[in-house]
Amino acid sequence: MSSSDSDSDTSMKEAQDKGFVSALDLPDVPSQKLPPHLELRKTRVLCNADAPVNTDTIQYSGAYASMGVDNSLRLDHFSNNFRVEVTRLTEEEMEFDMVGINPAIANAFRRILLAELPTMAIEKVLIANNTSVIRDEILAHRLGLIPIKADPRLFDYLSENDKPSEKNTIVFKLHVACERRGPRIAVKSDELKWLPNGSELHKASEGSNPNAKVETYTSFTRSQDSLPEFSSNPVTVYPDIIVSKLGPGQEIELEAHAVKGVGKTHAKWSPVATSWYRMLPEVVLNEEIKGKKAEILKQKCPVGVFDIEDLADGTKRAKVARPRACTLCRECVRDGEEWEKRISLRRVKDHFIFTIESTGALPPEVLFTEAVKILEDKCERVISDLS
Amino acid sequence: MEHTSFGDQRNATFSLTEEDHTLANALRFTLNQDPRVMFCGYSIPHPSEARVNIRVQTTGDPAREVLKDACQDLMQMCQHVRSTFDNAVADFKKGSSRE
Ligand code: SF4
Numbered sequence: 001m002s003s004s005d006s007d008s009d010t011s012m013k014e015a016q017d018k019g020f021v022s023a024l025d026l027p028d029v030p031s032q033k034l035p036p037h038l039e040l041r042k043t044r045v046l047c048n049a050d051a052p053v054n055t056d057t058i059q060y061s062g063a064y065a066s067m068g069v070d071n072s073l074r075l076d077h078f079s080n081n082f083r084v085e086v087t088r089l090t091e092e093e094m095e096f097d098m099v100g101i102n103p104a105i106a107n108a109f110r111r112i113l114l115a116e117l118p119t120m121a122i123e124k125v126l127i128a129n130n131t132s133v134i135r136d137e138i139l140a141h142r143l144g145l146i147p148i149k150a151d152p153r154l155f156d157y158l159s160e161n162d163k164p165s166e167k168n169t170i171v172f173k174l175h176v177a178c179e180r181r182g183p184r185i186a187v188k189s190d191e192l193k194w195l196p197n198g199s200e201l202h203k204a205s206e207g208s209n210p211n212a213k214v215e216t217y218t219s220f221t222r223s224q225d226s227l228p229e230f231s232s233n234p235v236t237v238y239p240d241i242i243v244s245k246l247g248p249g250q251e252i253e254l255e256a257h258a259v260k261g262v263g264k265t266h267a268k269w270s271p272v273a274t275s276w277y278r279m280l281p282e283v284v285l286n287e288e289i290k291g292k293k294a295e296i297l298k299q300k301c302p303v304g305v306f307d308i309e310d311l312a313d314g315t316k317r318a319k320v321a322r323p324r325a326c327t328l329c330r331e332c333v334r335d336g337e338e339w340e341k342r343i344s345l346r347r348v349k350d351h352f353i354f355t356i357e358s359t360g361a362l363p364p365e366v367l368f369t370e371a372v373k374i375l376e377d378k379c380e381r382v383i384s385d386l387s
Numbered sequence: 388m389e390h391t392s393f394g395d396q397r398n399a400t401f402s403l404t405e406e407d408h409t410l411a412n413a414l415r416f417t418l419n420q421d422p423r424v425m426f427c428g429y430s431i432p433h434p435s436e437a438r439v440n441i442r443v444q445t446t447g448d449p450a451r452e453v454l455k456d457a458c459q460d461l462m463q464m465c466q467h468v469r470s471t472f473d474n475a476v477a478d479f480k481k482g483s484s485r486e
Pocket of ligand 1: 333345
């Protein structure tokens with residue numbers, strides 16, 4: 001601000017020397033920048049000791065029209081400023097920074113990840129025998145929640161009138177028995193064995209026609225493992241989940257049919273364990289904190305946001321070393337008003353630290369791109385409805 | 388799906404089925420960022436019915452066109468997000484395989 005002021009001052013002087021003043025050179029004519037206090041309100045949440053303030057985002061395009069500042073969306077502006085930086089990426093989890101986007105859109109991505117991205121999950125369980133202590137319906141529910149490692153994009157939805165086929169159903173079988181004189185055993189999820197040829201249980205037929213072909217509960221026209229997508233990587237489930245425990249003489253025999261679905265129908269279809277974001281914390285020291293106080297400040301923070309630096313003259317001064325680690329516990333601003341004045345805790349409104357924990361069906365980075373695609377599809381649907 | 392008062396194209400309520408806050412809130416944002424929009428907001432009439440009503444009032448253009456443009460903007464933003472994200476992931480993978 002000050003530099004542009006002095007610029008206009010000099011140009012005004014020149015103009016006055018020439019004998020006229022352009023209206024645009026007057027110091028109170030709006031520039032394209034917001035005054036600092038409004039810029040702060042627009043871009044930061046202030047986390048005061050009692051409550052956070054300025055939590056809303058200013059969306060209306062004409063919000064600053066009286067100051068000559070345009071708040072409307074310019075796509076080129078968005079494209080130039082939007083940034084993504086991956087900080088952690090494994091097969092199951094990723095964390096990345098998304099900068100320069102409105103929470104309305106970041107939240108849409110999060111909501112889609114949780115509730116609208118399809119996966120495969122066990123929906124139907126045919127129980128042939130269950131003498132364990134766990135009841136059929138509880139057992140079926142537990143099976144439903146086991147993550148299945150199969151790419152849902154290779155399958156269709158099974159609608160009401162469809163027959164279960166190799167295109168929309170994955171069949172597993174589970175048959176475990178505990179010996180009469182043996183020790184008790186735990187049935188783990190890896191006992192679920194994939195049946196690429198579909199169901200093996202026969203449907204009870206009414207007429208006893210011995211020549212009729214026996215019908216099973218699925219009608220596969222070909223084996224799933226003959227498909228190129230599955231021949232090299234067979235369908236498995238997340239191993240090491242205890243399904244049930246069996247005492248001596250107990251037995252479970254069942255068949256489980258997995259179909260495609262989305263998380264808003266039932267959480268078992270959610271592709272993420274969870275997905276969340278937080279805004280980037282910003283810790284600002286409003287004054288120099290030196291000596292004893294610096295030590296106290298460093299002690300106060302449980303996650304070690306502050307460090308102490310030694311100045312040339314031998315005194316110690318606190319500095320903010322790891323603001324990203326701040327959990328906003330507000331411990332540092334608690335002991336009286338003077339601490340509140342010394343430290344400002346803020347959050348950057350358009351900087352999101354986004355975390356995705358996949359359940360295993362798809363890697364997290366694929367989940368995110370799929371989520372963005374779903375939002376695009378939604379827009380496309382509205383556009384076509386309107387035209 | 389669209390309800391306009393007779394002869395007035397500027398103000399309309401759009402009723403989208405099978406949608407919720409996910410799309411409506413994102414659209415409200417892009418609509419609000421459009422200088423032609425005087426007012427916009429959305430509501431979900433009943434929580435167990437999958438439907439949102441989006442209200443758009445403009446300064447003169449037909450509300451339907453403005454909503455269409457808002458969708459278009461959102462879609463372009465999504466495309467940009469996707470390509471930026473893919474690049475960032477590729478960069479990260481390249482960086483970590485070198486180590
Ligand atoms: S709010 Fe808590 S975590 Fe953040 S700097 Fe203060 S004491 Fe540390």
